[in-house]
Structures are given as structure tokens and as C-alpha cells.
Amino acid sequence: MSNDISNNLLKQISIAFNDKTPLRISAGNSKTFYGNHVNAQAINTLEHKGITEYQPSELVVTVRSGTLLSELESELKANKQMLAFEPPQHSEETTIGGIVACGLSGPRRAACGSVRDFVLGTTIINGRAEKCRFGGQVMKNVAGYDAARLMVGAQGTLGVLLDISLKILPVNESEISLKINTELSHAIKNLQQWTQQGLPVTASCFFKNTLYLRLGSTHSAVKQSLNTINNNFDTEEIDEAFWLSIKNQTHDFFTNANLWRCSHQMATRFYGDTDKQLLEWNGALRWINSEKDLYATADKHNGHAQRYPLTNSDETTDIFQPLQPGVLKIHKRLKQAFDPENILNPGRLYADL
Amino acid sequence: MNDKKSIINKLSKLLPDGQLLYRLEDLKPYECDALSAYQAVPLAVAIPDNIEQLKSILSLCYENNIPVVARGAGTGLSGGALPHKDGVLLSLAKFNKIITIDSKNHTAVVQPGVRNLAISEAVKELGLYYAPDPSSQIACSIGGNVAENAGGVHCLKYGLTVHNIIKLKVLTMDGDELTIGCDALDSPGYDLLALLTGSEGMLAIITEITVKLLPIPAVAKVMLASFDDIAVAGQAVSDVIAQGIIPAGLELMDNAAIKAADDFVHAGYPHDAAAILLCEIDGSVEEVNDQLRLAEKILKQSGATKIQIAKDEEQRAQFWAGRKAAFPAVGRLSPDYYCMDGTIPRHQISNVLKRISELSAEYKQTVVNVFHAGDGNLHPLILFDANNDGELERTEELGGKILDFCVEVGGTITGEHGVGIEKINQMCGQFNSDEITQFHSIKIAFDEKQLLNPGKNIPTLQRCAEFGAMHVHHGNLPHPELERF
Numbered sequence: 001m002s003n004d005i006s007n008n009l010l011k012q013i014s015i016a017f018n019d020k021t022p023l024r025i026s027a028g029n030s031k032t033f034y035g036n037h038v039n040a041q042a043i044n045t046l047e048h049k050g051i052t053e054y055q056p057s058e059l060v061v062t063v064r065s066g067t068l069l070s071e072l073e074s075e076l077k078a079n080k081q082m083l084a085f086e087p088p089q090h091s092e093e094t095t096i097g098g099i100v101a102c103g104l105s106g107p108r109r110a111a112c113g114s115v116r117d118f119v120l121g122t123t124i125i126n127g128r129a130e131k132c133r134f135g136g137q138v139m140k141n142v143a144g145y146d147a148a149r150l151m152v153g154a155q156g157t158l159g160v161l162l163d164i165s166l167k168i169l170p171v172n173e174s175e176i177s178l179k180i181n182t183e184l185s186h187a188i189k190n191l192q193q194w195t196q197q198g199l200p201v202t203a204s205c206f207f208k209n210t211l212y213l214r215l216g217s218t219h220s221a222v223k224q225s226l227n228t229i230n231n232n233f234d235t236e237e238i239d240e241a242f243w244l245s246i247k248n249q250t251h252d253f254f255t256n257a258n259l260w261r262c263s264h265q266m267a268t269r270f271y272g273d274t275d276k277q278l279l280e281w282n283g284a285l286r287w288i289n290s291e292k293d294l295y296a297t298a299d300k301h302n303g304h305a306q307r308y309p310l311t312n313s314d315e316t317t318d319i320f321q322p323l324q325p326g327v328l329k330i331h332k333r334l335k336q337a338f339d340p341e342n343i344l345n346p347g348r349l350y351a352d353l
Numbered sequence: 354m355n356d357k358k359s360i361i362n363k364l365s366k367l368l369p370d371g372q373l374l375y376r377l378e379d380l381k382p383y384e385c386d387a388l389s390a391y392q393a394v395p396l397a398v399a400i401p402d403n404i405e406q407l408k409s410i411l412s413l414c415y416e417n418n419i420p421v422v423a424r425g426a427g428t429g430l431s432g433g434a435l436p437h438k439d440g441v442l443l444s445l446a447k448f449n450k451i452i453t454i455d456s457k458n459h460t461a462v463v464q465p466g467v468r469n470l471a472i473s474e475a476v477k478e479l480g481l482y483y484a485p486d487p488s489s490q491i492a493c494s495i496g497g498n499v500a501e502n503a504g505g506v507h508c509l510k511y512g513l514t515v516h517n518i519i520k521l522k523v524l525t526m527d528g529d530e531l532t533i534g535c536d537a538l539d540s541p542g543y544d545l546l547a548l549l550t551g552s553e554g555m556l557a558i559i560t561e562i563t564v565k566l567l568p569i570p571a572v573a574k575v576m577l578a579s580f581d582d583i584a585v586a587g588q589a590v591s592d593v594i595a596q597g598i599i600p601a602g603l604e605l606m607d608n609a610a611i612k613a614a615d616d617f618v619h620a621g622y623p624h625d626a627a628a629i630l631l632c633e634i635d636g637s638v639e640e641v642n643d644q645l646r647l648a649e650k651i652l653k654q655s656g657a658t659k660i661q662i663a664k665d666e667e668q669r670a671q672f673w674a675g676r677k678a679a680f681p682a683v684g685r686l687s688p689d690y691y692c693m694d695g696t697i698p699r700h701q702i703s704n705v706l707k708r709i710s711e712l713s714a715e716y717k718q719t720v721v722n723v724f725h726a727g728d729g730n731l732h733p734l735i736l737f738d739a740n741n742d743g744e745l746e747r748t749e750e751l752g753g754k755i756l757d758f759c760v761e762v763g764g765t766i767t768g769e770h771g772v773g774i775e776k777i778n779q780m781c782g783q784f785n786s787d788e789i790t791q792f793h794s795i796k797i798a799f800d801e802k803q804l805l806n807p808g809k810n811i812p813t814l815q816r817c818a819e820f821g822a823m824h825v826h827h828g829n830l831p832h833p834e835l836e837r838f
Binding site: 055058059060109110113114136139140141149150152158170200219221266267281285302323327330338349 | 455457458459460480501502504508509512513515516525529530531532533535536537538539540541542543544545547548550551552555556568570571591592594595597598599636637638639640642643644696697698699700725728729730763764765766767768769770771772776780783784785787788791792794795796797798799810811
């Protein structure tokens with residue numbers, strides 16, 4: 001299904017700009033948990049959908065923001081290609097626009113890069129109701145400021161996403177998933193060693209004394225890597241569906257009531273009760289069940305924390321890691337530069353943006 | 354404007370002897386970067402060696418409304434470090450320390466004046482390297498790489514500078530010291546790291562960079578494929594990628610470039626080929642063997658007349674030596690050359706090469722092609738003699754037409770060299786007035802007084818109106834809403 005409602009969206013934003021009426025941007029509503037509640041009139045991009053350009057040999061796809069993630073991924077899969085940042089699908093209605101706006105990446109992130117690494121260009125409507133195209137559809141592009149990647153994770157506060165060009169990658173010829181019983185510190189040490197050796201680890205997860213691993217490359221490279229690991233460990237092959245439960249956060253661990261998402265360097269020492277943690281990204285992403293606020297602890301370890309899911313109803317408290325004052329000042333000025341009347345998702349990311 | 358003497362006097366109080374240059378003979382070496390067609394002598398050159406000096410210079414310039422142009426190694430190809438005649442040229446050459454190397458997290462913290470290649474050399478014994486490798490990597494500084502979002506031959510697989518740095522420390526013009534990005538794999542808030550990368554010294558002064566290091570691949574092998582038609586070589590590039598191979602490097606050279614490079618460094622290139630492709634595959638032994646076999650098969654099917662796989666490391670270095678020496682080799686063919694940097698969708702390579710050849714005939718100027726084919730990043734080299742009246746202007750006009758065509762087929766005016774002063778007019782063709790206005794407002798968010806590198810990167814709308822009036826495209830005036838001057 002293909003449908004272009006950009007003129008309609010432009011009209012709605014133009015009216016909101018003139019009337020100074022705030023707008024709450026939505027599409028499939030699968031990320032209402034991710035960010036502060038915005039109490040405003042809705043503008044919905046779900047009907048702005050369709051793949052507008054896709055030539056597999058270009059490794060680039062251009063897609064309207066309301067396109068369902070499932071539709072995009074199945075089209076890529078038919079051509080043996082993928083979104084290498086492995087975005088989470090929180091519901092059937094998850095759209096690619098929501099993924100880009102929230103900047104969410106999945107298990108393959110540590111190996112391949114994050115959503116922003118794959119964004120080549122975006123077309124947006126800014127808060128002055130102007131349609132602007134930044135970046136492009138080519139691999140290298142340094143003309144003008146990189147406002148295309150600036151949209152990733154901005155949660156719509158700088159512009160409503162219309163079209164997105166993404167770099168895509170071929171799927172691996174072979175992938176295998178396995179699990180190993182081991183301790184946390186051993187697991188992390190081995191992951192460090194394997195990545196240093198160039199083993200094709202495309203995902204890792206540690207939970208309850210078990211390391212889950214996915215290897216992906218050519219057939220013979222995967223076979224050789226598996227031999228290397230089998231020389232030191234007893235491994236058991238598992239169904240690749242395990243990674244869906246991590247990617248889409250349907251694994252039981254994500255039902256914990258006091259869940260925190262902490263992002264760190266891979267080799268950061270552990271804190272808190274390791275039995276109450278699930279680790280991804282070779283140790284760089286830690287899901288921690290904690291009744292205590294973890295902002296200060298994460299900051300002390302040169303990382304950052306956020307509540308997850310973000311069900312905070314108190315609209316006066318920021319729920320992402322607080323920003324350094326100078327950095328916050330730049331954020332406010334950029335918000336002013338893109339959305340002078342503060343009509344686009346006001347307060348969704350931080351109270352003053 | 355403050356009296357020149359008084360500013361120099363104030364600056365001299367901030368810096369020890371030898372770190373402030375203001376006599377004409379001392380300033381001359383700084384009058385241009387690697388784009389020597391544009392020159393300007395600055396008011397002074399400041400060469401601080403610590404952060405306090407740097408802060409005090411910025412503060413003085415801020416208070417006195419003096420423009421500041423940052424300069425790394427001066428290897429930029431778009432005039433990004435061209436001095437401002439009333440401004441301070443801020444050399445970061447003395448910020449040349451590698452501060453820390455973290456072998457566990459595969460990162461290094463470096464100062465902006467560190468040379469690109471020096472990072473890889475410093476971490477080599479740990480089995481690590483820094484991936485982006487612009488051709489000037491022996492001399493160019495990492496700070497300049499960040500400012501330009503520098504690329505190189507390995508971008509298709511390993512990305513640009515923006516993909517290979519994780520954190521910056523910067524100073525804004527109004528005195529804030531900011532940490533941008535994070536040691537983790539993501540950071541809260543807006544992606545200011547992406548915004549600052551490639552911002553050409555227009556938003557802030559970079560004082561520290563945390564780079565990502567990668568394990569050195571176990572094996573790298575290169576093959577040289579010859580073609581008797583450059584269009585067939587262009588198509589072969591798409592064919593390789595369509596089959597699921599991401600080469601570490603995929604470079605194309607036309608006959609003129611082949612001959613020039615081979616005469617210069619004896620790379621073993623076939624002089625009778627219309628074009629060659631250099632295709633490098635790296636990774637584990639098994640992966641490289643699998644993909645090399647497949648790539649060889651595809652290139653044969655795509656019409657390669659001959660394929661040679663480098664038999665050892667020596668021959669691999671020899672094949673690459675020709676490519677890496679291509680620019681200086683072309684420099685021997687003509688008193689001057691002008692290097693363009695348009696990037697296009699790969700399937701347009703043959704089409705654009707044909708158009709370049711037509712324009713070359715029309716302008717009666719030789720154009721040599723050597724480029725990053727895997728990325729669609731063209732580097733047409735237009736040969737000319739700057740001593741002949743009007744030839745530089747004609748060359749720039751021809752270059753401009755090539756870039757216009759790149760934009761027309763869905764590409765961009767610059768893939769890795771930056772806009773600087775060189776391509777500022779072509780920005781008017783790639784972006785509309787709303788987009789350009791948005792860029793200016795980003796600039797003001799960081800640098801309200803617009804003192805950092807003024808006049809570069811983003812054209813004024815007035816400039817676009819004037820330029821547009823000269824280059825009416827298909828009868829459509831760009832920015833018809835603006836007054837013409």
C-alpha cells in the first residue's frame with residue numbers, strides 16, 4: 001500500500017503554527033510508553049506510507065514514515081537484505097517513522113551500528129510548516145549540516161518525519177544461535193576476546209548464568225567460528241526465535257516493574273545485583289531491575305540510564321538522563337531553530353523541549 | 354572593527370613567543386589549505402598548546418567580534434580552512450597528544466591535531482586500527498577529519514568519520530565547554546555528535562575526540578579487474594554489491610588515470626584497459642576466500658577481460674600504491690588539476706561518466722576519473738593551467754556543471770571533501786531557501802554572533818539569488834521569491 005498525505009500533514013502543521021496549537025505526533029502508537037505524555041491535539045502519520053524507492057543493488061531504501069516496519073522488513077527479506085540495526089517491533093502497528101524518531105536499535109546494534117548509522121536522509125516538516133529535505137540517498141554526503149541524523153531520537157520535537165532513506169545490508173549467508181552456561185564476568189571477557197579475534201558475533205545476551213550468542217557470516221566462516229568456541233565451551237544450539245523475544249522485549253525479564261535501561265562501555269564494571277540484570281550488546285546495554293533511581297550510578301560509570309517502560313505520569317520530571325546544562329542550552333536553541341512556536345511534541349523528550 | 358594592532362597586542366598577551374604570528378611573511382604559509390586556488394591572509398595565526406590558551410583566545414575574539422577559523426593540518430580540499438582576512442586563524446597543530454588508549458573497550462581519546470594515521474600506528478600492536486582512511490591520512494589531522502566527516506577507500510564497509518567516533522569535547526564561541534556524545538553505544542538527547550561531525554568548523558571548536566577502534570582483519574585480499582569499456586566497469590560495481598558482497602574497498606580508474614599512476618609508481622596496471630576496478634575483500638580467512646571466489650565469478654560475468662588476484666602482500670601493496678598515488682600522478686600530466694567530489698547512486702555511474710566525457714569535449718578540457726566506485730563517490734580531475742587567462746574560471750564552470758548533473762541524478766555535490774568555500778554556490782542548487790534558512794538557524798543555535806568560519810559551508814540566500822540568476826536551469830529561476838541584484 002502506498003499513499004502520500006504530506007500535503008495534508010503540511011496543512012495541519014501550518015494551521016497549528018499560525019494558531020500556536022501544540023501537536024502530539026503519532027502513527028501506530030506502539031511507543032506511547034517511550035517518552036513523556038504530550039497533552040495536545042493529535043497529528044497522525046500512519047496513512048503516509050509506502051516504499052518510494054528501492055533498488056537492491058544500491059543498498060538504499062526510501063520509505064514514507066508511516067510504513068509498517070513489518071512490511072518494510074518483509075520486502076527487504078525477499079531481496080535477501082535487512083535493516084542491520086534490527087529495530088524492535090513493539091506491536092503490529094510499529095512504523096519505521098517511530099523507530100527513527102525514537103532511535104531504537106536491537107540485538108545486532110553492537111555488531112553493525114545503530115539506526116542513526118544507517119540513516120542517509122530525511123524529509124521533514126519543521127515547526128514553521130516548511131518541508132525540508134536533509135541528507136540524501138547516497139552513501140556519502142557532506143553537503144550542509146547533518147540535520148538528517150539529528151532527527152534520529154529527537155522524538156518528533158524538531159520535525160515531523162515524512163520520508164526516510166536508509167542504508168541496508170545483505171543478510172548473512174549463514175547464522176547460528178547458541179547458548180553457553182557460564183558466569184557473567186567470564187562471558188564478558190570471552191565476548192571481548194571473540195570480537196578482538198574477529199569472530200562474527202552478530203548478537204549476544206546474558207541472563208541467569210547463560211550466555212546467548214548469534215554468529216553470522218559465510219557458511220564456512222560460521223562453521224570455523226563455532227569450532228573455535230566449541231574448543232573451550234559446551235554449547236547448545238538454540239532457536240533463533242530467542243532473539244525476537246529480546247528484540248521485541250517480549251522476554252519475561254521485560255515484565256519487571258522497576259526496569260532500568262543502562263547504557264555503558266562494554267567493559268564497565270558491574271554494579272547492583274547481577275542476578276537482576278539482563279545484558280545485551282556484549283555488555284554495553286544493561287537492563288537492570290532496580291527500585292532505586294539509577295541516573296547518578298550510571299553517570300558515575302560514564303554511562304546513562306532511563307526508566308523502562310517510561311510510564312511516568314508526572315509530567316514535570318524528566319525521565320531520560322538529565323543533560324549537562326551547556327548541552328541542554330544547545331538543545332533549547334535547536335528546538336527554537338526548528339520549532340519556534342514549540343508546537344511539535346512539546347515536552348515529550350525533556351520538559352523544556 | 355577593532356584596530357588590528359590593538360587586537361594583536363591583546364592576543365600576544367595570551368600566548369608565548371612563537372605561538373602568535375602576525376608578520377606578513379609568517380602569515381603567508383597559512384593563506385590557503387590544500388585548495389590553493391583560494392587565498393587570504395588572516396589578521397593573525399594563533400597556535401595555542403593548551404585549553405586555557407584556547408579558551409582565552411576564543412573569549413577575546415567573542416568580546417571583540419573577531420572571526421575565528423580553525424585549522425588542522427591544512428590538507429582540506431574545499432577551502433574550509435581558508436583564513437578570514439579580518440580574523441584569527443586558529444591552528445590546533447599543537448594539540449597533538451594521544452591521551453588514552455582503551456584496549457578493552459576499543460577506543461582512544463585523542464587531541465584534534467593528532468594525525469589520522471598516527472592513531473592506527475599507535476594501536477597497531479594491540480591488533481587494532483582506526484578505520485576511516487582519507488588519502489591524505491599520513492598528514493591530515495583527526496580534528497579536521499571530524500570537521501569534514503572525512504571518508505576514504507574503506508567507507509562502504511566501515512563508514513565515514515561519523516560512524517567511527519563516539520564522543521567529542523568542544524568549546525562554543527560563547528565559552529561553554531561541552532561533552533557531546535558518550536562512551537556508551539548511545540547517548541541521551543539530540544544526536545549532536547552527528548550534527549557537529551562535518552560541520553566544517555562552523556559550530557564549535559573541537560578539543561578532544563574519542564574514536565572507535567576496530568580489530569585488524571585477519572586477512573585482506575585485493576583483485577584487479579580490467580575492462581575494455583568504462584561503462585561495463587561501472588555496471589560491474591553494482592553487480593558485485595547486488596550479490597551481497599560488501600567489499601572493503603571498490604575503486605575505479607579510467608585509462609588516463611591507469612597510465613598516469615602506472616608511469617608514476619609502476620603498479621603493474623594494464624595500459625590497454627579502458628578501466629580497472631580494484632576490489633578488496635577483508636575479514637576472516639574463510640569469509641575472504643568465500644567472497645573472493647564469488648566476486649571473481651561476478652566480475653567475469655559482468656565483462657571483465659582479465660582478473661588478477663594479488664598473489665602476496667607485496668603485490669597487494671603495489672596494486673594499492675597506484676590508486677593512492679593517482680592524484681599526484683595526474684598532477685604530472687598538467688600544471689594544475691581541479692578535483693571534484695560529487696556522489697551519485699551507483700546505478701548512475703555509467704550515465705554520469707558519459708556526461709562528464711561530453712562536457713570534457715565541449716570545454717576542450719581533459720577530465721581524468723579515479724574514484725570510490727563502491728560508494729558512488731566520484732573524483733573527476735579536471736586538468737588546466739592556472740597561468741592561462743580565464744582557465745580556472747572555465748574549469749570551475751565545468752566542475753559546477755558536473756556537480757549540477759550529480760544532483761540531477763539523485764546525488765550530492767560533495768561526498769567527503771566538504772563544501773567550504775569551493776562548492777558554496779552549488780549548495781544553492783542542492784537545497785531550497787527553506788532548507789538553507791534552517792541551516793543558518795542551526796549555526797545561530799551554536800554561534801549566535803556567527804564568528805566561527807563565516808562565509809563558508811552555507812551560502813546566504815542573497816548569494817544564491819545572484820548565483821541563480823547566472824545559472825537559470827530549464828528556465829526555472831531558483832528562489833523566485835527573492836529580489837535579484
